Amino acid sequence: MAAAITVLDRLLEIGELFQKDMARAFSGTPLTPARTRVLWDLAHSGPSTQHALAARLEVSPRNITGLVDALEAGGYVTRSPHPTDRRAIIVSLAASAEQFMHQMQREHADLTADLLGAVAPADRPALERGIDAIAARLRELVAVEEARRADRVEAKA
Amino acid sequence: MAAAITVLDRLLEIGELFQKDMARAFSGTPLTPARTRVLWDLAHSGPSTQHALAARLEVSPRNITGLVDALEAGGYVTRSPHPTDRRAIIVSLAASAEQFMHQMQREHADLTADLLGAVAPADRPALERGIDAIAARLRELVAVEEARRADRVEAKA
DNA sequence: AGGTAATGATGTAGTACCATCACGATATGG
DNA sequence: CCATATCGTGATGGTACTACATCATTACCT
Numbered sequence: 001m002a003a004a005i006t007v008l009d010r011l012l013e014i015g016e017l018f019q020k021d022m023a024r025a026f027s028g029t030p031l032t033p034a035r036t037r038v039l040w041d042l043a044h045s046g047p048s049t050q051h052a053l054a055a056r057l058e059v060s061p062r063n064i065t066g067l068v069d070a071l072e073a074g075g076y077v078t079r080s081p082h083p084t085d086r087r088a089i090i091v092s093l094a095a096s097a098e099q100f101m102h103q104m105q106r107e108h109a110d111l112t113a114d115l116l117g118a119v120a121p122a123d124r125p126a127l128e129r130g131i132d133a134i135a136a137r138l139r140e141l142v143a144v145e146e147a148r149r150a151d152r153v154e155a156k157a
Numbered sequence: 158m159a160a161a162i163t164v165l166d167r168l169l170e171i172g173e174l175f176q177k178d179m180a181r182a183f184s185g186t187p188l189t190p191a192r193t194r195v196l197w198d199l200a201h202s203g204p205s206t207q208h209a210l211a212a213r214l215e216v217s218p219r220n221i222t223g224l225v226d227a228l229e230a231g232g233y234v235t236r237s238p239h240p241t242d243r244r245a246i247i248v249s250l251a252a253s254a255e256q257f258m259h260q261m262q263r264e265h266a267d268l269t270a271d272l273l274g275a276v277a278p279a280d281r282p283a284l285e286r287g288i289d290a291i292a293a294r295l296r297e298l299v300a301v302e303e304a305r306r307a308d309r310v311e312a313k314a
Numbered sequence: 315a316g317g318t319a320a321t322g323a324t325g326t327a328g329t330a331c332c333a334t335c336a337c338g339a340t341a342t343g344g
Numbered sequence: 345c346c347a348t349a350t351c352g353t354g355a356t357g358g359t360a361c362t363a364c365a366t367c368a369t370t371a372c373c374t
Contacts, residue, residue, distance in 0.1 A: 006285070010291075011172070014295060015172025017292075017296065035359095060362065066359090087370070089322080111165065117294075118290045118294035119286070119291060126282075127286075127287030128164055130281065130284030134273075137274075138174045138178075138272060190331095217332070219333075219353070220332055239351095242340080243341085244340045246351080
């Protein structure tokens with residue numbers, strides 16, 4: 001059982017190390033984890049309204065306003081009016097930021113290759129299956145938790 | 158190579174899900190991730206001065222002051238004078254908090270067992286070896302980064 | 315059409331976390 | 345005994361987020 005406990009602890013450790021590494025990589029720039037998440041999503045989903053951004057990142061629309069303010073001030077992002085809905089604002093990656101994101105993705109891929117290189121080749125398929133299974137189970141547990149909470153809120157109404 | 162990228166993404170996802178789960182578990186209590194980290198360290202290392210706490214958690218001493226303030230107000234922790242050094246303050250876990258931490262460790266173990274149960278038994282040994290290898294490699298990379306930064310600071314002096 | 319409700323963004327106010335600078339109190343080495 | 349380092353904390357500022365209220369715009373409904 002001791003070994004089993006180690007697996008979860010290692011996973012937590014890996015998560016922490018990643019965060020620390022990111023934070024160091026962005027020190028000196030106005031980029032923070034939350035702002036980088038916005039850039040990442042824009043690179044992935046393309047230009048979006050702030051509302052759509054808020055929904056995908058699961059934060060309040062008000063929060064997006066502030067994050068986009070900072071990114072716009074830094075030149076990472078531009079705001080433009082929505083073509084048909086005059087209430088909405090479209091947020092797009094600036095050209096320089098797109099280049100920046102490409103570099104980030106390249107580094108991400110390099111890091112993946114490096115880390116996977118540390119695993120014995122014979123172990124890799126099982127590792128992948130195992131990690132997928134753990135992620136799936138965790139997603140399931142979180143979904144159950146969330147459903148329970150939604151029920152509780154509904155019961156109150 | 159697409160599969161390889163997936164592994165790292167899954168690991169990142171697992172980290173995020175864990176954080177989200179923790180945050181929800183503590184909503185309603187005055188506990189936050191940072192404060193829980195303090196409790197965790199105290200449960201692990203025993204009563205400490207605030208300075209020692211700050212060093213182990215790698216945050217500023219000033220930050221510890223605030224965290225301990227909150228934990229003390231919630232009754233999780235007690236402050237007492239250092240027996241020989243009148244500048245220093247010893248922070249100890251309150252009895253109720255010790256019980257609380259035991260419960261947390263139990264839940265932690267239960268979650269580990271649950272997640273590992275989702276993995277095919279034949280894959281578990283390889284999964285464990287793989288995760289250990291990745292964590293070790295990542296630790297190594299972070300250490301190298303840190304050493305480089307330390308050198309740069311030294312070069313300036 | 316005309317009124318009402320929903321939506322998109324933002325202002326205000328408040329909480330939490332973290333960092334840096336400065337300071338008073340205490341300890342310690344020469 | 346004095347210079348210096350250490351321990352905790354006040355003050356200040358930046359970031360991340362929330363809830364509530366506001367205002368313009370749009371959608372819906374009879």
